[in-house]
Amino acid sequence: MEKARIGKHSTVVLFPCPYQGHITPMLQLGSALHSKGFSITVVHTQFNSPNPSSHPEFNFQSLPDGLSQEVISSGSLLDIISELNVTCKAPFQECLEQMVKARNVPNDDDKVIWVIYDELMHFAEAAANHLGLPTILLRTISAATFVSRSAILQLEAQGLIPFQESISEEAVPNLPSLRFKDLPISMHGVSEKFLNLMKEACHSRKPSAVVWNTIECLEQSLLAQLQKQSKVPIFPIGPIHKFAPAASCSSLLPEDTCCISWLNKQPDKSVVYASFGSVASIDAKEFTEMAWGLANSRHRFLWVVRPGFILGSEWTEPLPKGVKEIVGERCCIVKWAPQREVLGHAAVGVFLTHCGWNSALESISEGVPMICRPYFGDQKVTARYIAHVWGLGLQLENKLDREEVARAVRRIMEDEQGEQIRARAEDMKGKIELCVKKGGLSYNSMDNLVQFMSF
């Protein structure tokens, strides 16, 4: 990428939401801006703090986040994020004040400090506004998820949430691609806390701009609609990982590269890669069905089983004996993989995924078809779009059983339907390559963002 003229020698302060699926795109945005000449400071919580040694080019500042042990032990994302929005505001403001003070030395007073914050960390905007610092909001979700969240707020205001099971298959008004059951909520309704967080995330007050980790060639009409409604510019620069160095890693867990050596020994497009992100967990019964389904498909598979993924187990204890026997042969299991490298590997033929937005973007960028098994939140929206709007995969909808898993794998790996899906995935990969190349939509959007921040 070309070095831009950074008019005011800006510093960018990043405040990520402390979960893997949010830290990764924020640090990738930091890498992209650093390569354009900005200096980057990552202010982060003590909870799930990123590893500074993986980004020696950034400054890292840890914030006393004030999270109570009780809320950490609850493991509730909603409770943790809601509490951070209260407890981090004062220390973050103090931290920004120190930076502003340090900036005001002779000949240094024209430096701009930009604050880029995750949409779930809305307190950061208030803290920056208080000091008159310009802010940019980073959305780490798809445009489709954003509009589905807006729809929830409208439906709730109309008293239509919780919804009856009888309408779960019906299309959401004004969102024909989504059924009620695809909305990123439980059928049984939503808590006040959830609604408040969504309201803050959807109706952010006054950032100077919105950066979006999505791609125009995937979500063009939704983005156009959102830009029309927005009072500030929107920069869709996805997939952000394409603008960060391939080697940059922001994993909170150590990556086990032995799976790459195993993949190197497998034929092209022969492997099912199964991985479910950093948060989802399943019960031992579903894990067992999945294990048999993968094994019975007769295909090779690489499975990321995160410690804690199986409820009530340390690691893979519930793995059935018959499946254990093929580990090391046509099955490889690791605790955490270098996922981008895996998805870019020639041996991978399909991705069995929970449809976290980062995983989806990484798979789409590599032209890998998906089998979607969403668990909660935005994963359900993304799964629906992958399978029914973009035609880049299949969705497992019912109670998971081994037959269904094996059938889905065979359909992608062996059937004509799979071939068609693979052809569409290859086509989309080509479009994305054009988007991130010089002159492409995301490339230009990134350039426009840099210009916007420079003058």
Ligand code: UDX
């Ligand atoms: C969470 C939510 O679950 C997701 O729905 C939301 O879109 C973002 O926040 P997570 O579940 O972790 O994220 O999923 P995802 O968005 O896919 O992010 C996971 C990241 O971890 C990806 O960048 C992926 O490459 C990485 N990863 C995952 C690894 O590097 N190695 C692994 O073994 C598994």
